[in-house]
Every structure is written in structure tokens, then in C-alpha cells.
Amino acid sequence: MDQTLYFRLLLIAVCSLSECIQRRYHYININKTWTEAQSYCKEKYTDLATVYNMNDMKELKNTVNNNLNVWIGLKNTSTHKWKWSLGDPVNYTNWGNEQPNYQTNCTFVRNVTWQSENCNREMYFICYNDSSKRYIIERSNKTWRDAQRFCRENHSDLTSVRNKTENEHIQEIINNTDKSVWIGLFRDSWEWSDNSDSTFRNWKSGEPNNNGEVCTEVHMSAQGQWNDAGCHHTITFVCHEDRLILIKENLTWSEALKYCRENHMDLFSVHLNMSEKNLNTVVQHASTREVWLGLRHSCIVGIWFWVSGEIVCDEKWADGNEPAVDNCETVTRSGAVQSGGDHLWISLPETERRNFICSRYD
Known part of the structure; x- marks a missing residue:
């Protein structure tokens, strides 16, 4: 087999198996108040724990590995905001007349328009499956939180409705039900210490009870469910x-590579299952x-590759910045990501000086 072809196939195989952990949890077996714990985490690590989904929740439980109660980074700010359960930004709404009712915190669709309602009311609901890109209507009556739990266990989450086209599609799905149907829009005042946009919640039944308790503890003895606490x-x-x-x-590419390897782990390589949202949040x-x-x-093999060893699997080059390289024998080029706009990739001479991203662990 041609040596160049063999090398490319080898890199493709490595790329397809690559895995990436977005964050690591560290259990601190010291008793502190929530504020003291927050200060400790910001000094030693990144912040008090943020949880994005059930996989994170499982990882957190494995990290703690006992039946104690532990602080995480969720705190009540007393400022209510509308949020999508899936974590999408709320850029589109279709409220009916005199809606939303700010005494209620969950959202249903009926006759095209949206209305807010008490989350404990039971009704049909629509899940979204990210793998199949499908909307699934569930014709059983559940509270909003039970519907959310069902969707997360069986699909991805309660559906977001991000624009007029999606709203019309949702309406087509529910037209023949003549029912009110939950969607994933909810309102709460809980925010993460690191200001992340995670809308994941894992409250115990009846919690939070909003009894003047504004910090969040995880009850490891109750399958990792959450409770609001003083x-x-x-x-x-x-x-x-x-x-x-x-x-x-501002360093050259080679200087940035050296810096990351001496002070952290490496200059950051984008893996197949790397969260683009996580990367974009950092570069902005x-x-x-x-x-x-x-x-x-x-130049030898004629390909772009990551310093971690993977071939470039999912190209995101900016228009007019295709990866073909001229005169590469005289000008070595490396890759960067735009800090604004659509965060696309740019090919630059490695002698240019730019900010850079290091990975802290493998």
C-alpha cells in the first residue's frame, strides 16, 4: 500500500475513535458554606460544579462515591428568566394575548399560540430527539417536570421552538389532538456560579420549595437529586x-504550542464529540x-491534522479560506478559529501572533 495512503487511513481510524471529556469533577471532603466552597473552587479549579445533563450527573455521583450531601454551583438569584430545557437561547416566542402569566412558570401550545401555566398541571407533551432530528408527541398526561424527565430518559429533552418555521411544524404535529401540549420553555431564577447557560435541573419531588433557601445541595442518598438549602x-x-x-x-503558533505543553497539557485539538458551544464560549x-x-x-502528506494525532474529520473553514496550501515548502501554515461571528476556521502563517487555547487534560 502507498505509504501516504496508509498514513491517511491510520489517522482517519484514530479520529473516529477519539473521545473528549468537557470537564472534570473534584470532590472536596472539607465542610464549608456555599460561599466558602465557591471561593475554594475558583482558586483551585474553575468553579463550583456545573451540571449539563444526566451523563454529567452520573459522573458527579461517581466522583463523590458516598451518601453525603454536597454543594454544587446552582444558586437562586431572585431574577426570573425564560429558558429552554435543551439550553437553546430564547430568541423567539409566540405568546397569546395577555401572556405570559408571570405567576406561572411552564409553557404549553394550544391553537398555535403559547400560554404559561402552573407546572403541576398534567397534559400531553412534545419531546425532541437530537439523534434522529425528530419531534415526538407523547399522548399521555404528565406534569411539566415529569414530561421533561420522560423526554430526557427516552429521547433528548422537551422540545425547543426556536423560530416561526419550527412553531408551524409543532402546530402541524398537534393539530389533530385538540389538546394543550407542553413544550420545553420554563421560567426560573436559578443561575450557575460560572454563568454557564446550562438549564439542566434534577430537583427532588417538591423541590425547590423556595422557603428562603437559595443554594443547591445534591443528596447522594437520594440518587443524586437536588434540594434547595440555606x-x-x-x-x-x-x-x-x-x-x-x-x-x-499573543504568541506565534509554535510558541503557543510550547507554552501549552509546558504549563498545561497541549494546544487544543477539536475532537469529533467536542461541544462546539463550549469552544465558542471560550473563544468569544x-x-x-x-x-x-x-x-x-x-506538506509531506498534504493534509491538515491535530497535534493530538487525529486527522481533521469535520472541516469548518471560513469561505475563501479552504485548506489547500500554496508554497507550503516555504510558508508553514497552522489553523485558528474566529473569536467572533460563526467561529469558523482560518489558515494563517504560523509566524502570526494570536491568543490561543490550551487543554488542561487529555
């Missing part, structure tokens, strides 16, 4: 450590228009 209590806690760190120092704080990634071009 922040002054002293219990153990969980920190998280983000995989990515933005370095706001850069002070340069582009940010170096661990993306490199090989």
Missing part, C-alpha cells in the same frame, strides 16, 4: 475543572480576531 450550612462540595483555557497572550472572550488551535498542515 447557604450558611457547612457541607462538603464538588468543584469542576474546565478542559479549555484561553490564554490572552479573546482579544484577537482569531485564536490558535492545535491545527497543523503537513
